[in-house]
Amino acid sequence: MTLPTTQPVTVLGSLHYDIMVDAPDRPRKGETVTGHAWRPKCGGKGGNQAVSAARAGVSAAMIGAVGDDDFGTALLANLDHAGVDRRFVRVASDAGSGMSVAIFDAGGDYGAVIVSGSNLTLGEKDIAAASEVVTQTAVLLLQNEVPEAANIAAARAVKSQGGRVVLNAAPARELSAELIALVDILVVNAIEAEFLAGVAVVETLDGAVHAARRLIDLCPVAIVTAGADGVACCDRQGEAFALPAIPVKLVSTHGAGDEFVGALAASLARGEGMRAAVRAANAASALLVSTPEAERHGLGSADFHRAGERQ
Numbered sequence: 001m002t003l004p005t006t007q008p009v010t011v012l013g014s015l016h017y018d019i020m021v022d023a024p025d026r027p028r029k030g031e032t033v034t035g036h037a038w039r040p041k042c043g044g045k046g047g048n049q050a051v052s053a054a055r056a057g058v059s060a061a062m063i064g065a066v067g068d069d070d071f072g073t074a075l076l077a078n079l080d081h082a083g084v085d086r087r088f089v090r091v092a093s094d095a096g097s098g099m100s101v102a103i104f105d106a107g108g109d110y111g112a113v114i115v116s117g118s119n120l121t122l123g124e125k126d127i128a129a130a131s132e133v134v135t136q137t138a139v140l141l142l143q144n145e146v147p148e149a150a151n152i153a154a155a156r157a158v159k160s161q162g163g164r165v166v167l168n169a170a171p172a173r174e175l176s177a178e179l180i181a182l183v184d185i186l187v188v189n190a191i192e193a194e195f196l197a198g199v200a201v202v203e204t205l206d207g208a209v210h211a212a213r214r215l216i217d218l219c220p221v222a223i224v225t226a227g228a229d230g231v232a233c234c235d236r237q238g239e240a241f242a243l244p245a246i247p248v249k250l251v252s253t254h255g256a257g258d259e260f261v262g263a264l265a266a267s268l269a270r271g272e273g274m275r276a277a278v279r280a281a282n283a284a285s286a287l288l289v290s291t292p293e294a295e296r297h298g299l300g301s302a303d304f305h306r307a308g309e310r311q
Contacts, residue, residue, distance in 0.1 A: 010158070018100045025106065139269045169188050190227065197215050
């Protein structure tokens with residue numbers, strides 16, 4: 001069946017209003033650390049991936065839910081600023097917007113806590129309301145920050161029309177057989193790969209390749225990102241490859257995984273092959289982690305393509 005092209009990328013997922021805290025280190029249990037700065041940021045894995053896809057130069061639509069509050073207003077405005085179609089982001093009257101607190105250490109790494117709020121109200125009714133874009137989607141992006149029933153409903157609708165389903169299985173949780181059967185491409189980081197593939201530790205690029213080979217028992221294509229080491233991809237046709245991370249000056253790792261997934265989806269929606277799509281996503285995430293948070297809003301498709309050309 002020919003892939004639909006009217007709506008290249010649709011994202012079903014979470015929207016979180018993030019509070020970012022800069023500190024010398026992340027606190028241990030029972031410890032109080034004195035930070036030196038904080039700032040707000042619009043995020044959530046779903047929102048980040050929709051913005052990333054739009055930044056990569058394709059049309060992107062978002063299905064989600066925010067609360068009827070100031071956080072929700074800011075999240076909707078951010079999607080508008082990024083050029084994401086957010087007609088199908090519902091304003092929930094019975095739940096507050098999702099939010100998170102992320103603490104960054106001096107090295108640019110972070111830990112975060114999320115409160116899902118309105119994201120947990122997503123369900124089949126939201127997929128039905130968005131049928132205008134869902135049934136015309138070339139690539140659907142899903143994550144694990146919304147109820148699985150919503151993911152299943154969206155995946156079924158897209159698959160029935162010939163679209164592809166990409167699941168970024170983050171954060172790690174058990175996946176039902178019903179959802180797994182609908183997924184074409186699975187994208188996970190090292191921690192999620194360890195959880196789903198049952199491997200002890202994924203610490204190197206070779207380890208990521210090994211995990212990807214294990215994960216094709218679940219889905220036809222498995223991609224494992226290994227942070228500063230790079231990314232590995234394997235499929236059931238026997239193709240397997242690994243790309244090293246692009247050397248850059250690290251500013252912040254926050255959002256790198258979502259940037260990778262959004263850029264990957266954009267490339268696939270344009271009809272690029274898997275190797276080319278992974279290469280483009282690798283470049284996009286490298287560009288993001290080397291760009292200060294305050295300057296990321298200014299990144300656009302031209303920056304994305306220049307990053308890809310430098311590989």
